[in-house]
Amino acid sequence: MRFMMLMIPKGYESAAPGTMPEADAVAAMMKYNEALQNAGVLLALDGLHPPSMGARVHFAGGKPRVTDGPFAEAKEVLGGYWMIDVKSREEAIAWAMRCPASDEEIIEIRQVQEMADFPEDVQQAAAGFDEMRQSARDVP
Amino acid sequence: MDGNGLIGRHDGGRHPAHDRCGLAHRIPRLIAGLMRMVRDLGIAEECAQDALVAALEHWPASGVPDNPGAWLMAAAKRRAIDRLRRDQLLMRKHDALVHALEEALERTSFGAEASLDDPFDDDLLRLVFVACHPVLSTEARVALTLRLLGGLTTDEIARAFLVPEPTIAQRIVRAKRSLADKGVPFEVPGGDALGERLTSVLEVLYLIFNEGYAATAGEDWMRPALCEDAMRLGRVLAGLMPREPEVHGLLALMELQASRAQARTDADGTPVLLLDQNRARWDRLLIGRGLAGLARAERLGGAHGPYALQAAIAACHARAATADATDWARIAALYGELARVAPSPVVELNRAVAVAMAAGPQVGLDIADALQETPALAHYHLLPAVRGDLLAKLGRRRRGAQRVRAGRRADAQRARARPAAAARARLRQLIRPRAPGQAASFSDDEGSGDARRRLQVQLRLGRARAWGGN
Known part of the structure; x- marks a missing residue:
């Protein structure tokens, strides 16, 4: 099963554009990433630029509205993620506990939804959607 | 002790209960590290399990140590020494072994050495080659690989292949015995032997994958967990042998094929042929990984390896946004090369x-x-x-x-x-x-x-x- 390990660094919500982690923190993190890779569990990972370089699209009132970062209302923001493939939630937690994170960081672990996780009726709905796409396209 | 180990006690299911401590993934490396010293798979496996039990007893009170891998390894080695000492058949060579172990343990000031957490790559690779050794039947290689390297319980393996649990347990016991009887060395083969032995390793992984991808037994058409086990093992192997193009080729092939898993059946479970599949349901993450792995195999000069060629064929499908866009000329040429x-x-x-x-x-x-x-x-x-x-x-x-x-x-x-x-x-x-x-x-x-x-x-x-x- 797949899990996202979401890295939430405190203070990142107000970090200046272009803020980068320290070299020694990166070196420690690289060792951790290697351990994930050597165990065959790492599928993908990325670090994210601070929200001050991003934007949010709000849909309140039924109309998309864009605000540029930083976002005054945000208390916790993402700094990056790992996508891992492990056998259990416990193993995902065990991996997160090995992360050389600082006092200011939190890792949130969330399981990735698979089609089989959805209730029958949702699966049915999705299947109908697939068929629709199927017939709309001329497939030999 | 097969099936009665730590993981087995947690009901052996592939569910959260399977691994409450989240430590099972450490077993292969522990076994590999111990093998170098005790040279006996049975003892290595038991000591690894015992170390995990010790961790379960100590860690809740003392907290998880800074370097869990080193802690477990040290605990496992101590256990191995105890066992050898207690052994009724203690012989001269065992004495020598105990001394060697004690010395090794003294040199290990664990906790201080961060690098000890994963120091056993060479041993792990040796374990891969032992588990897939040609003196064993294909069935035994598969069972041993899943048990020792995949960390599956005998019960899990039995359920995956719809075989009674005692059959698997016996098969593993017999496999360990024939490895010991035949004096199979704990080593990575060198020279000319390497190619042939690697072929056996890759074949075992692909058999596991295919049993998951197109099950020969049972009514389920696919057993995704087996596919995932095979891919995980493939990634481990790619880390251990980064210069071997066919390892990357096989991993790419498995990931590209697995990317289609969700689209291979419709809502009723009826198979959907490749050209009729809804490509929106193909897993882009696995496709991306597969294409990158194939490129790596090709960069290493392995474009004409059988697995790389099959991966390249799978890649032609993966790259085509619609069935119409498939590059059939290239696929035909690749099949010509494969032939x-x-x-x-x-x-x-x-x-x-x-x-x-x-x-x-x-x-x-x-x-x-x-x-x-x-x-x-x-x-x-x-x-x-x-x-x-x-x-x-x-x-x-x-x-x-x-x-x-x-x-x-x-x-x-x-x-x-x-x-x-x-x-x-x-x-x-x-x-x-x-x-x-x-x-x-x-x-x-x-x-x-x-x-x-x-x-x-x-x-x-x-x-x-x-x-x-x-």
């Missing part, structure tokens, strides 16, 4: 299909017709299906329709035979590398068991990509 490096009638039949898509049905039909005399394909249902389809495309509708009907009858028979075959499978061997309904194609005089099994494997593997496959 050169790993000749097989099934590859040739696949080539016929690809050539027909690229250059017209007549050219493909010529290739397929040439295969009619091949004894191995005499009862292979896809040959008449392919020929029928190509004939139909050429306008010879009557004969074509007959052959398509014959192919469909064979398919229906296979479908009907499935539940009965599943029941029989429970009583049979762990791995039966053949497509359902294919056994009849092979009489005993068609070659040695090995050659026949290889062909059966090819037929099965071919099924995943051939005309009727997906």
